[in-house]
């Protein structure tokens with residue numbers, strides 16, 4: 001069991017005032033008063049739904065060792081230590097890292113940020129490092145991993161306590177490397193504060209999460225703050241072809257590098273062909289065939305290639321391994337039907353840019369006679385502004401569209417669908433049907449598909465549940481699509 005004196009966790013924390021014992025042993029850290037108990041330090045965070053400060057007194061009654069807060073309660077318990085800070089989320093980042101012995105400093109830790117492609121890049125880099133012979137960890141939307149051991153993920157980037165605990169498990173298991181996704185929520189909420197990164201990768205920045213960040217500019221600033229905080233020992237690798245690629249590295253102390261498919265860059269590829277079997281890229285005068293499909297994946301491959309070379313790996317060996325790798329689960333994953341050879345594609349596209357990329361890719365690789373039938377919905381209690389845009393794109397770039405539910409969460413599915421429908425305009429509206437039940441929507445799409453057509457089921461990718469009113473019910477697009485092909489004899 002970990003037991004450390006409180007003051008040893010505060011080394012990197014900007015403490016404004018302190019009351020009570022400073023050497024009290026801390027055996028646990030929490031951000032949730034419901035986990036309070038003897039030996040525990042409770043960090044009161046101001047959240048989106050409530051304020052952790054409201055629960056300080058109740059938590060102290062359960063015998064807390066310490067409270068970290070931005071505002072002291074009116075009455076202080078003499079047996080409890082109180083630490084006043086300007087930003088408790090920031091303090092928690094530093095304390096969680098110290099509590100777990102700064103595991104990030106014992107790892108070559110690479111973070112990936114951007115609107116789309118984080119899971120793909122982090123997963124590819126993890127697979128690559130494993131094939132190069134390293135013990136390596138992964139923190140991703142799909143799952144966390146220590147070498148091949150899988151630990152379920154609840155967030156794209158876990159909170160600072162879970163995050164450092166996972167990194168510490170990686171160190172204990174002998175990992176030398178770790179790859180992680182850095183979401184904009186994680187930057188804004190200081191989940192990554194206190195970590196030492198060996199490198200940062202930027203994929204792209206497009207429309208998402210405006211519900212949380214308010215404006216696109218705030219969203220951009222959250223992503224950029226990750227690069228601003230990188231040390232000069234790290235590398236900062238950006239996508240030179242993305243409009244926001246250069247600005248990300250504007251104020252970083254890290255070693256800057258770029259990748260591109262269009263112009264001058266440190267890591268440059270030329271697209272030779274984008275085919276149903278994979279991508280042909282020309283890199284450093286050599287033509288290489290990769291198993292990943294779609295130009296967007298050429299960017300992901302170049303980001304991973306660049307990162308590995310910046311970590312000191314041999315370029316030829318890296319490219320040889322990358323050429324054999326497959327992508328992350330639920331990303332452009334095929335499910336082929338029986339007798340009618342219909343190509344089903346499961347994809348996690350849940351932003352306008354991702355959906356456009358996937359549909360564009362299908363247009364590039366299909367035979368002209370193959371129709372594209374798209375099933376898509378938008379998540380509830382998330383950015384509503386993307387709903388009409390995604391429906392519009394789906395209708396414009398598909399032959400038929402079934403609008404359906406994603407994870408409605410606490411919203412009315414009919415209301416989400418009405419917002420999507422509002423984005424569809426004539427003459428595309430003739431192609432669109434609305435089927436709120438996701439299984440029925442997939443079935444409707446398969447009924448519409450003729451031999452050799454393409455059915456794209458977008459938005460949920462690897463997710464094996466559907467979340468309705470706080471309840472997660474088993475639902476897996478891949479399984480449902482395969483079952484539907486079989487049930488309809490297609």
Ligand SMILES: CC(=O)N[C@H]1[C@@H](OP(=O)(O)OP(=O)(O)OC[C@H]2O[C@@H](n3ccc(=O)[nH]c3=O)[C@H](O)[C@@H]2O)O[C@H](CO)[C@@H](O)[C@@H]1O[C@H](C)C(=O)N[C@@H](C)C(=O)N[C@H](CCC(=O)O)C(=O)O
Pocket residue numbers: 031032033034045046047048049050051052053055154155156157158159183184185186212
């Ligand atoms: C919007 C958001 O990011 N919310 C996260 C946030 O919760 P919150 O701000 O709503 O917390 P709150 O309910 O207001 O409570 C404030 C504080 O009071 C505490 N509390 C609350 C009640 C109580 O009785 N006692 C108590 O101490 C809470 O533990 C919390 O620390 O802090 C929680 C603890 O770390 C997170 O679990 C929670 O993630 C929620 C579940 C979530 O859905 N987050 C998504 C949006 C998210 O983070 N997504 C990104 C990916 C985005 C991308 O794809 O790019 C991710 O990294 O996963």
Ligand SMILES: Nc1ncnc2c1ncn2[C@@H]1O[C@H](COP(=O)(O)OP(=O)(O)OP(=O)(O)O)[C@@H](O)[C@H]1O
Pocket residue numbers: 114115116117118119120121141156181203204296297299300330331332347348349350353354355357358461
């Ligand atoms: N580099 C890219 N540019 C644009 N779209 C991409 C790119 N890579 C993947 N996509 C699309 O975005 C979807 C999500 O990809 P991925 O899971 O890698 O992104 P992510 O950034 O991890 O998403 P999340 O924010 O949910 O964690 C894919 O299913 C694909 O449709």
Ligand SMILES: N[C@H](CCC[C@H](N)C(=O)O)C(=O)O
Pocket residue numbers: 141156350378379380382406407459460463
């Ligand atoms: N990481 C993304 C996941 C969206 C997935 C989609 N299926 C949904 O539920 O909206 C987010 O938090 O916005």
Ligand SMILES: [Mg+2]
Pocket residue numbers: 118119120140141142156181
């Ligand atoms: Mg992800």
